[in-house]
Amino acid sequence: MEEKKFILQNSILIGGLGMLRTFLIYLSKANWMKEMMLNWGIARKVALRFVAGEKLEDAILVAKNLNTKGMNATLDQLGEDTNTPEEARETGEQIKEILNAIESSGVRAGISLKLTQIGLDLSEDLCVEILAGLAILARKYNNFIRVDIEDSPRVDATMRVYKRIQEEYKINNVGMVLQSYLYRAEEDLIELLKSNTKIRMVKGAYTEPPTVAYQKKIEVDENFDSLMEILMDAANNNNGPDVSKDGKWPPLPAAGTHDPARVEFIKEYARLIGLPKDKFEIQMLYGINKGLQDSLAAEGYPVRIYIPFGQEWYPYxxxxxAERPANLWFFLTALFRG
Ligand SMILES: Cc1cc2nc3c(=O)[nH]c(=O)nc-3n(C[C@H](O)[C@H](O)[C@H](O)COP(=O)(O)OP(=O)(O)OC[C@H]3O[C@@H](n4cnc5c(N)ncnc54)[C@H](O)[C@@H]3O)c2cc1C
Structure with missing residues (x-):
C-alpha cells in the first residue's frame, strides 16, 4: 500500500514537472510574455544571472574575468529566427564585430552561433554564404566558430550547411554540436568524425517527440556517456590537438554539461584510456553550477564557459x-524580494 502511494506521488511529481517544462517552453516562444518580461526591470535583473549583459562589452568583461580564473570562453550573441535576408546579413555583421572585439581585447574566447540567426530557415545558400564569411574572418584571427544545434527538424539542414562550407570553402575552423537525446546522434557523430570535426556533446535542450528522441533521462545520460566514449577514443587514436595555447580552439571532444555524474564519467574514462587532460574540455553555461566550473578548473581540466549576451535574452x-525547477524557484523568490 505504502509502496503504491509512493509510486503514485512520484508519478504525479514527474508528470507535473513535465507539464511545467512544456509550459515554460511554450512561454519561451510566447510574444505576449516576452513583451512583459522585456519591460519588467526586476525580471531583466534576475535574468542577468544567466546572461552576461545586453552589450558586447559586457560579454568581453565577463570573458576576461573567467580567463583570470583559468577558464576559456565562447561568446554567443543571443537571437534565434531571422525573418528576412537583410536581417540575417545584419546579424552576420554583428557577429563579425564579436570576432573583432575578441581579437582586439585579447580574451581567450571563440564564438558560438545558431544557423537560424544567419538565415537557415530562409535559404541554405544564404546561410552557407554568411557562415563562410564569418569563418574566413575567424581564420584570419586564428579563431574558431561553434555551430550550436537547434530542434530536430533543423538538424539535417545544419549538417548540410556544415558539409558545404567544408567542401565549397575549405573551412576547417568550424565545429558542431550533437544532442544525445536524438536517436540519430551516433550516426551523425561517426559521419562528422570522418573529417575530424570538433564536437560539443550535449543532452539537448528542446522538447522532442518519441519518434526521434529518447524520453527518459537515464537513456539520454547513457547515450551521452557512450557517445563521449566514441569521441574520446577518436581523440586518443588520432592524437587529436590540445586546446590551443590562446584558448580559442577547442580540442576534438567537448562535453557541454553541468551534470556531475557525466563529468565524473568523462574524467574516469579519460584516465582509463590515458587521454591527457588538455585533449578534451568540459563546457558549461555562464552562471550554472559555478562550483563545478571552479573545481574542474582548479583540478587543471580545460573548462570553457558559454557566455550568452544581447537584447534577445528572453527565450534563452x-x-x-524549463531545464531546472530550482532555477524557477530562484527566479520567483528574487522577484518577490524585489
Ligand atoms: C556549453 C553548452 C552548450 C550547449 N549547447 C547546446 C546546443 O547547441 N543545443 C542544445 O540543444 N543544447 C545545448 N546545451 C544545453 C544542453 O542540451 C542541456 O539542455 C543542458 O546543458 C542541461 O543538461 P545538463 O547536461 O547540464 O544536465 P541536466 O540533466 O539538466 O542536469 C543533471 C544534473 O546537473 C546538475 N545541474 C544542472 N543544472 C544545474 C544548476 N543550474 N545548478 C547546479 N547544478 C545543476 C544537477 O546535479 C542535475 O541533477 C548546451 C549546454 C552547454 C553546457
Missing part, C-alpha cells in the same frame, strides 16, 4: 528555467 532565459 526561459529555456534555462
Amino acid at each position: 532565459f526561459m529555456r534555462r528555467l
Whole structure:
C-alpha cells in the first residue's frame, strides 16, 4: 500500500514537472510574455544571472574575468529566427564585430552561433554564404566558430550547411554540436568524425517527440556517456590537438554539461584510456553550477564557459528555467524580494 502511494506521488511529481517544462517552453516562444518580461526591470535583473549583459562589452568583461580564473570562453550573441535576408546579413555583421572585439581585447574566447540567426530557415545558400564569411574572418584571427544545434527538424539542414562550407570553402575552423537525446546522434557523430570535426556533446535542450528522441533521462545520460566514449577514443587514436595555447580552439571532444555524474564519467574514462587532460574540455553555461566550473578548473581540466549576451535574452532565459525547477524557484523568490 505504502509502496503504491509512493509510486503514485512520484508519478504525479514527474508528470507535473513535465507539464511545467512544456509550459515554460511554450512561454519561451510566447510574444505576449516576452513583451512583459522585456519591460519588467526586476525580471531583466534576475535574468542577468544567466546572461552576461545586453552589450558586447559586457560579454568581453565577463570573458576576461573567467580567463583570470583559468577558464576559456565562447561568446554567443543571443537571437534565434531571422525573418528576412537583410536581417540575417545584419546579424552576420554583428557577429563579425564579436570576432573583432575578441581579437582586439585579447580574451581567450571563440564564438558560438545558431544557423537560424544567419538565415537557415530562409535559404541554405544564404546561410552557407554568411557562415563562410564569418569563418574566413575567424581564420584570419586564428579563431574558431561553434555551430550550436537547434530542434530536430533543423538538424539535417545544419549538417548540410556544415558539409558545404567544408567542401565549397575549405573551412576547417568550424565545429558542431550533437544532442544525445536524438536517436540519430551516433550516426551523425561517426559521419562528422570522418573529417575530424570538433564536437560539443550535449543532452539537448528542446522538447522532442518519441519518434526521434529518447524520453527518459537515464537513456539520454547513457547515450551521452557512450557517445563521449566514441569521441574520446577518436581523440586518443588520432592524437587529436590540445586546446590551443590562446584558448580559442577547442580540442576534438567537448562535453557541454553541468551534470556531475557525466563529468565524473568523462574524467574516469579519460584516465582509463590515458587521454591527457588538455585533449578534451568540459563546457558549461555562464552562471550554472559555478562550483563545478571552479573545481574542474582548479583540478587543471580545460573548462570553457558559454557566455550568452544581447537584447534577445528572453527565450534563452526561459529555456534555462524549463531545464531546472530550482532555477524557477530562484527566479520567483528574487522577484518577490524585489
Ligand atoms: C556549453 C553548452 C552548450 C550547449 N549547447 C547546446 C546546443 O547547441 N543545443 C542544445 O540543444 N543544447 C545545448 N546545451 C544545453 C544542453 O542540451 C542541456 O539542455 C543542458 O546543458 C542541461 O543538461 P545538463 O547536461 O547540464 O544536465 P541536466 O540533466 O539538466 O542536469 C543533471 C544534473 O546537473 C546538475 N545541474 C544542472 N543544472 C544545474 C544548476 N543550474 N545548478 C547546479 N547544478 C545543476 C544537477 O546535479 C542535475 O541533477 C548546451 C549546454 C552547454 C553546457
